Amino acid sequence: MDLKKLFQMNPDRSLYPEMGEDGKPIIDLSSHKFLKIWQGPQHPGITGNMSLELTVSGDEIVESKTHVGYLHRGFEKLMERRKFIQCFPTCIRMCVAEPDPNEYILAAAIEDLAGIEVPETAQWLRTLALEMARLQILLRSVPGQGGTFALGLGYQWGNYIRDLILDRFEELTGGRVYHMYIIPGGVRGLLPDGFKKRMEENLKLVDEFVINIDNLMYNNSVFKQRAKGLAVIPKDWIDTYGVYGPTARAAGVMRDVRKTHPYLKYAELDFEPFTTTESDVYARSRVRWHDLQTTVDLIRQIMAKMPDGGEIRAETPNVLHWRIPKGETYQKCESSRGEYGMYMVTDGSDKPRRVNLKGPSYTHANALLDKLLINANIADTAAIMVSLATCPPEIER
């Protein structure tokens, strides 16, 4: 028997699985051709608390369904029963890894509905905090892509430098992971003495890290062979599937709220988000690697341009008795994963009527991931998921 022939996969994978008239794969579990397995919720190859219900034929995925709910605490519902200022400790937990965009969009929504102008210095400090948040998460997510191909070294390098950035957060805000630095009307404090010098020392380490990661990951033949051509997102899926941020920019579509709707001080900063067209896992990772350099450059620009002192908070009513007029708004910013928005409805009371968070993971980890995993090899599941930067709390909030 020719074993090579027996185990050789049909090179034309478009024939598998057999598709029905509704465009869905025909799966008969009783035929013994398929196996259903779960990746997550307890699995090293899953981001956060979610799981993928995979139907496989051999080592090829023929159907994927995303399951969330392992973290559900009803954040949006809880916020309807809290005064506006009390929403902050709840809101920041809607994305643990990068909580500062949560603070900003909640504060921006409240300020928009209440008609509050944020002072100049506070806007600079907010911009700095958001870029620092982007930096600390990119220090994990850029090498994290290598980790999905068993290249764990870069992740350890990144985490070391991330810890130094958390030191800067600690001296600026008092907190390492959750900061609650951005509050309605402004921010909670000015830069501590010597902050810029210490931050610059950290940024020099990031500069070295960028070069080292380039050598470690992007010139690594195993990484290249596995990531190039994997999970390509066609350009025409960007709107139909709701693709944002670096994932869209890897497909050649400019999606960056900092450029399309400049908020805070981004209009005064000189930067150009990186785009490319290959749209595979390698390209998406490469875009984030460029984003890391852009963020370092932005932090340097912000520290050079921002005033040393000034008002950091506009006057607001007593937050415990603050009633905001009836209205609705949608405020957004650019997180490291893409557009991060909040739809808020108020009814004139001291609590929000409705808060709805829209994070990129909501579409990336559901409709898009389900589609991308069809015909993928089971060993590439984690790599594809991480390349979309999914964050489950954004989905089940």
Next chain:
Amino acid sequence: MKDLIKDIESRFKTSDYIQKLDHLAFITVEKEQAISLVTYLRDYRKYAGLTLLTAVDWLEDGVFQLTYLLNNPTDYTEIGVRVMIDRDNATMESSHHLWENMMTYQRELREMFGIDFPGSPRIEEDFILEGWDNMPPYRRDFDTKKYAEETYFPRPGRESNDPATYMKSKMYPND
């Protein structure tokens, strides 16, 4: 965006237009014309992206407000289309054929608000809550505190105290 709104008002039964920001407007449309308007915006006015679909429970008025927030990737404007539906007959025409990601929003709304979208794929499947047999929890009349008290039985370490009474008992135990 004013030209767009004028165009919409001439074609559909709309009301309550608000220009919230330079790039963001909200408008209400009759339920029967809602999907036609959303389709028109997508196909003829370049609002190709769906930012979100969500609901607001106006319990006192007996209606749910559905908000379809669409974005235009060419001029970066956004429009929120509001639709009021009867709370007692919470059903809305499905629009899963317009965007691939729409079915996720519709599944969530069915589970969390009890708003049905007949014909939407996997609409019957649990989204976040597995085995939930209570009122849809994001409705305003669902009492989270009462649910927690009834579901999660009291046990040592879970007691809560009135702060004022507790402090008084600690600081002035003899009073």
